[in-house]
Amino acid sequence: MSENNPQLTLFDILKGVKKFRTDIYPERKELYCQLANGQSPKTLFITCADSRISPESLTQQPPGNLFVLRNIGNIVPAYGNSFGGVTSAVEYAVSALKVSTIIICGHSDCGAMSALIHPEKLNSMPAVRKWLQYAETAHAITDALSATDVGPESIQSLTEHNVLLQLAHLRTHPSVAGALAKKEIILQGWYYDIPKGKIYVLDEETRNDMTVDEAIFMLQNRINQNTKS
Template identity: 30%
Template sequence: MAPAFLGFSSLSPLSYKSFSSDLPGISASPSTIFGTQLKLVEIEQTHLSLPISFKSNSVLRLKASMEPPGLTQELTNSKQESIIGTRNGSDLFNEMKHRFLSFKRQKFLENLECYENLAKSQAPKFMVIACADSRVCPSYILGFQPGEAFVVRNVANLVPPFENGPTETNAALEFAVNSLEVENILVIGHSCCGGIRALMSMQDDVNSSSFIRSWVVVGKNARLSTKAVASNLSFDQQCRHCEKESINRSLMSLLTYPWIHERVTKGKLSIHGGYYNFVDCTFEKWTLDYEQSSLREESGKYSLKNREFWS
């Protein structure tokens, strides 16, 4: 249905009357409604993406006429910027609508039986912990289909240790491991990570109420390790090192959860790391070697196996 503010043709006679009553000197008769004075208002109104009453429009024009030219120009520019912003937002959702309908036609309806089964239950083999960065979409880059991966995303793809207490990340871990019984947990880091950059920029002696700082401090051991072994490198290179180091520290943090540790020792669950470089579109994958890794995350003693580089 076309929005009522796109033109007068979509307004009922009652609407004409209510709008015209707000304007002094304009009657509700048809000859006056389509007169010159109201046509001017109509022309201005068609440039708006949100409905504004004629009364407020007329008051705005009257006020602007009494102000100096500079203020009038400011009001005009502000109005235009608001129009552009609203129009762009509308276009974005229109595009989203078309994408959804395309998905429904080309995927949902063509694989209806599959989606009907997914509506009843899920049995993913993977749990994925990835960064919230808009450039890193696990399903898009790794081709996960609906029902194949239980995904949680947070800033810098960090896994807090068990003793840190509840977060949305370990709540998702508990559900994925204990209820869905996933067979693999994959922690995915990535290049140019803003969360890791914030972690590496953090000053130890500065108290801050920043939510970002309070979260990324989870990766403090990865930061300390990076500073210890890569202090001679540039800051950008240190961040790159920490992006990978934090993944492995998160793998060790996973083992601090009793129910994850139990399933790993029984061979029912494997823990993996991945690193997506979106600059050159490469992906590294590896698996934590539980038998050779220390249980104390602080020790930094971990061993990796099955390393692969996809390019």
């Protein structure tokens, strides 16, 4: 871990910007010039603010493809509970950009999830504590379904229940509900296992995890059926 020196941190970031300008930008100049006149991302990607998640790298998408919304605990308050940045970003993505997929991605070792189990960690952070109330129901579900242990497995379970809860909240947003009714949008929940480098797709009906290979297989079958009919 590097030493916590603000000037060195900023120096490192500015050096990265310089490298982007000299090495990365020239290779993709055409793409950046195309993007100058507007965006038309097809996916709204909602995830935790955690620094270990890199949505574009994880999904191998170029700039312009993901509309990214991040906050502590990948939370989407139910419609009407909070008219802030999350609600407006969801509305804009669905109504103006017409995204066709929304992914909510939780992750291993999530500080927000462990704070739900250990709220005393948030004694000096009243704003975070208030924000996490939107995930409290996931904690109640995990508690109801599991034993009293709070090992890594129960944190994973809590994280997955939180993703499913936030998907349910997302459906209360009028723009999302309308697009779902017209079958113009797909919602999906993911759990990202950071040390394994693996994504698990959460099946909302069975509440089980699917591997990405299984999810691709299922989707391929549906696509084939739709093209036949």
